[in-house]
Amino acid sequence: MPDSPMMAARDFEGMADAGLVEQVRRGEPLAFCAVMRRYNQPLFRVARAIMADDAEAEDVVQESYARAFAAIGGFRGEAGLGTWLTRIVINESRGRLRRRRPQVDLDQVERTQEAGALILGFPGGKVVDDPEVDAARAEVRRLLERAVDELREPFRLVFILRDIEDRSVDEVAGLLDIRAETVRTRLHRARRQLRAALDATLADALRGSFPFLGPRCDRLVETVMRRLRAERGWPDPDVA
Incomplete structure (x- = not known):
């Protein structure tokens, strides 16, 4: 005991x-x-x-x-x-x-989906213990979760079981009582729809990427001006 x-x-x-x-x-x-x-x-x-x-x-x-x-x-x-x-x-x-x-009849749902071949990849990478990286990763996760929420339930469920839970195609087919080929079809369409949704969302985000404003901008300007004043003998603006 x-x-x-x-x-x-x-x-x-x-x-x-x-x-x-x-x-x-x-x-x-x-x-x-x-x-x-x-x-x-x-x-x-x-x-x-x-x-x-x-x-x-x-x-x-x-x-x-x-x-x-x-x-x-x-x-x-x-x-x-x-x-x-x-x-x-x-x-x-x-x-x-x-x-x-x-x-909603699932066959009807699937017939309404457009054909496509865009695949959303989820590359791995080394985990970095950095607050900024963690914040960026959390924001990416929120974007992905919102995009997944927009999927129709049959595609959302297959996507989560297959790509997030990493279950095999046969496992997913058995759980949902559908053919393995149906699993592959729904997964393909879910990935395509996610890619389209994220492309639209990230396009706006990318336009604001790599900002260099505020304190960072001020710091660089001051660093360069300090160097030029030393090299060229320019007067210090703070000295009247």
């Missing part, structure tokens, strides 16, 4: 999914805490992809956990725990949308 509640929490954090499920079935609260900590981010992202709202996505995840806890006795492990939880989140999210508004 663990020596303390803190030790128990650490033990559960390192436990495999199957072990956690068994402990949850036994009514161990720390095991369910470990499950939530393990899956909070991917599940929130899926809910956010469908609901397009932070607060609603959080509500969906909370309700989905409640449903999962109530149904844990029926979990047989044919799919992974993460897959099972993800399907609960998808069902809960879409159920809320159905109650809110009529569904």
Whole structure:
């Protein structure tokens, strides 16, 4: 037995999914805490992809956990725990949308999309511990999140599962009960639409890039003038 509640929490954090499920079935609260900590981010992202709202996505995840806890006795492990939880989140999210508004036929949505071949890339890079870099990265993330929010739900969900959660095409197809080719098509269109949206947004931002105004401008002017006064014997303007 663990020596303390803190030790128990650490033990559960390192436990495999199957072990956690068994402990949850036994009514161990720390095991369910470990499950939530393990899956909070991917599940929130899926809910956010469908609901397009932070607060609603959080509500969906909370309700989905409640449903999962109530149904844990029926979990047989044919799919992974993460897959099972993800399907609960998808069902809960879409159920809320159905109650809110009529569904749009997905084939009709796809037929309205224009063909295109622009692909949005997400290059990696070394993480730099710099406040200005962090602020710039945060602003880029906000721009991307707003652009993702503008996607229709079928494309937004595939994009988040595939490009943000890094799930395979086959995993996404299984989760959404669609063909792998449909996943690829929606992902392609989502990337194209994001590229178009970001191109328009960034075009305005680029016109204001690399500013050199205010104190930076003043500092450079003063540095150059100080050098010229020394080289050319110009009088110091502060000396009357």
